[in-house]
Amino acid sequence: MVRVSNPFVAFLNRYTTASPDHEAAFDEYVSNGPEPPAGSLRLTTKIEQFLTNQFRQPQPPSVILTGNAGDGKTYLCRQIVNVLQGKEPERWENLIDQPIEYNTMRFFIVKDLSELSEEKGKEILLRLSQTLQTPDQRDRYLIAANEGRLRALLSTIVGHKELKEAIQTQLDQGPAYHQSLIVLNLNRVATSTFVPAALAWMTDQRNWQACNECPIQLKCPIRFNMTRLTAQPVQQRIKMLYEVLERSNEHVTIRDMLIHLAYTISGGFDCTQAQQQVQERADMSYLAYYENIFGRDDDAGFRRKSHVTRLLHRFNIGSQSIFAIDEFIINGGETIEEQQHHQAIFGETVDLHFKAFHQARRAYTEGIESERGQDVLRWLPHCRRKLFFERNHPDDQQLLPFRYFSIYQRLLDQPQGKHEDIVSQLIGGLNRAFSRLYLTQTGQLRANERLYITTQYVHSVNQPHPIVLLTLPIENIRLIVNTTSDQHLDLPARSLYLHIAPPPTQRHAEPVEWPLNILLFEHLMRIADGGHISILADECELEVRRLKDVLIQQFATVDISANEVAFFVPARHRYELRRLRIDEQGRLAIS
Template identity: 25%
Template sequence: MTTSHTGWINFLRQYGPIPRNDNMYDETIQRIVNKKNISPILIDAKYLKELIENFRSEQPKSVVLTGTAGDGKTYHSREVWLDLGGTYEQWEMPGNIKTLPIESHKTLYVIKDLSELENHEREYLVLFAQAIKHQRSDVVFLIAANDGQLIEALKQIDEHSDAVGIRKVIEEMLVTEQKEHTEYGVYLYNLSRISAAWALPQVIDAVMNHSGWQDCNHCQYRDHEDIHQRCPIWENKKRLEDVDGTKTIRDRLIDLLELCEINGIHLPIRQLLLLVSNMILGHPDVKDKLMRCQDIPDIIEKRTTVKASIYRNVFGENLIERRREATVVFNTLGRFGIGNETSNKIDNILIFGNDDPELKDLYQELMLSDPYYGADTTFKIQQKAYLEGIAEDGGAEFLDLVRSQRQRLFFSIPRDKENELKLWELTTFQYAGEFLTKVYRAVHQGAKPPSQILSRLVRGLNRISTGLLTRTQDKLILATSGSHSQAKVSKIFESFISVMRDRGESVQVKADPSGRLNLEVSLSSDPAIPVVKLHLQLIRYEFLSRVAEGALPGSFSRECYEDILAFKSRLLKQLDERRKQEQEQDDFEINDMSFHIIKLNAEGVLDKKTVEVLF
């Protein structure tokens, strides 16, 4: 074996979940690049071209880069600096503020990290305020900061005569996600708005296409004719590179990341690099839990290549639990419960598929076809011992292998078998695939969700609103307990809202300008009665769908339940507004003392019964 050319693998390990000072992450990677003469992992920086064009223009504006740690603020700043003529040596010199003359005969001030600004350097923020107010035409700024630091720093100069109002302007741009201000000379780029689902393929391609893989050309383990002698690093690389052309690993990962974003969870580029590095190099029995070339002979000899499975590494299974939970990307992906959740069919295939004639073809396709990470020798031995009841540990080791296989199947079940095998039952969110493809993406492409999905959501809302197991789904039922709207069972009928558009009433799923999905209930065509919106993210969709099908998922039901009741309260408030308007328009006072009781018929459909109050 050739182990002398291991620089690339050692470099790739630096992106993985190894202990480091995160504040120096970018600088540490850059020093290794320069010291070892290794090509950096270059990812398409979404806004870099725009930034450079701005600073090269005749009338450049100042730029503020915001975002969480790992979003690329330092990377963008340094690349702008280098492109405009600054040197790496100057960038690395002590000092948080760098200056550079640029083509427009202005001086560019770069504040590398606003959190490291010293008290005596606050005057530069006043200069920044003067620049964006057009009071100083000779200077322009590039500032990197997270949102909180930025507003806090601007507060400290708020009283200065030249900086009055600047904090409010920047704060408003942040809240409204406004990139450019019409009056002030400033751009604001929030790098946290870069979609992880968009960025992941860029990260994968950058790692897969790196010239460093040429180091592996002469390794005897690279594509050994004996499958059990093959290098797991290279095997993981091939699977992520998509050698077979199916792209299932990538596509399923993108699905998971997009669902995270819909739920308001942002994963920065740094976490995606960590994820990809760990997927390729992860193994629980080696130093730092990340493989090096010199580890491969021992792994092969001990037959522990299965522990390097890319399908386990995607969830950080190579790490100790404490480390895994402390790493944002693994903690986030872990919430999908992949490996712990299953269906009877999947487990029957994994456990009994080799002996069951009805499952044998699926067992062949899903397990035996992958002797490296699927039904390898260890799995077959443990399976046999488990079925014969002779496993020394009571089958614990085999069940752990089954858990790993569920993880593998989530990323390898072919698209044409997703529905047959109920792919998303391998996750905590059984309706996630439907929500993503038939609702979220459909609405963003200008289509409407299928009518049966909207009906199910309405049925779920009706069950929560009334506390009754109703099957009514063509109209939304508003009901109270007579005392307050938060009661678990509400039998006092208030109103029906038609799901299909009817005299201004409707229930629809729409996307707002920010891209968020909402369930919108319209009670009137009168613009004075605004639409009532419920933000429809994955957890609420799952909750409503499960309630509609008769189950209450206890793990996240309380929060969702309270959210839906709050939504119901807002609907009742708008209903009161509508009634007031109707009374004013009819110009008479209603003295009728009656109310309606909701009743459930034999088919589960809700109806109302009028009760008159006599004096």
């Protein structure tokens, strides 16, 4: 077999390679490779344009960039140096003390404050502080810093109140654009917005022309993945997975995204390995992009290395049996249109090991007692994942372990809506979570109209009876959406909160605003609907307990004059709210 190697495959694998240089200086490591035929990756972002506009002003501010390793701090510093001096920096360390002259201003660039000694880092911050005290100074700074390192250095500086307040306030509350110092936290950037652009560059046909001479191009899993990932529906599915992570309060850096998407295409294989697999007639279905994207079981090393893969692997997409989906995979649908659609998705391609899946499916449907007839069960998870990305059907959404993700997105897109029905369901979920009882809308109990905040249990024989310490009507509870439309964000940051107002007896108490990410929202909605899966319980029960503690601490009071205690008791197939009261004659009465 004639050996053909595509240099771009090797370039992609530079992203997925594990080495000290790769981890410590990702931007430099990747940029030192040969430029691909389609050119270097260029992600145009609002934050880059914002910085460029700021530094081109006659009186620009100084800027501090914070964020995780891999958020693009070095990349942004490189782009700004290009703007200021028209070329790449030759030696970054020179820019710390030797400024770039631009528009009568002197710009000092620190691409990583963590690389400097504590003494030098303090010196840089003190020099920055002087520019705040004398705004007519010509010196300006662009500093990239890990937030922890930045806060640690600030704590060692005595005095310089203006510098400390300017940095700490913006770290906690967001940037203030009209000060002489702007602090931008790259953790607030939604990486999902860049997924389509990154995939468009990785699948650009100019980068894959070398494959045209390859004898295995029709059987190559890398080439197959590249072709599939050019499809817009597939790209949108991948983007949606990133959005789910962001709604779960999981920040994905640009570096994490590029590592993950590169591995999704190549699976860590190079051209030589792929050609050898074809020559050996090996089953390469496990290298399909929808297997790589969740981290393959045979490559546990990469799963440990890849933050995104570890997060997505928890979703277990494809492991759950859903009758409508499995029926389509095995039987191909009832109508001619469905059967044609089935053939288009499950044709004889490398991701289904050519005829192997079809032979197993035929043996199973025809009732042939053989090992091949049982192989179709092995194919089902694989085929479910394929459907998730390549078929636009409502059933496929069920493969994602978030039944209520579309509702959650709708709430964020309609910030002015009242959403009483959703609030009612959330109250029902909270009541069941607080009391550990399956409370329902029966009798005088309004489990979805009033929030019952319970405290310690009273025991009668072996049956626990949670005491109701506080009750809040549904009118005190509403959903609100906080929107942050910062100039440097490509996507407005939106957060969902449950706003809980205090009872009339505590009118001076501050309302409680409880952030609802997709995990908590899904957890409560599933409890309200009658059940939940364990992964959500593990992630969310502690947060629900904290909410209960906050509500008791801020809203609950002991009213001695009430002479009453409320508690839940079992009544056949439901629970009822009972009140134990001491009347004026000192007699006990239960209602």
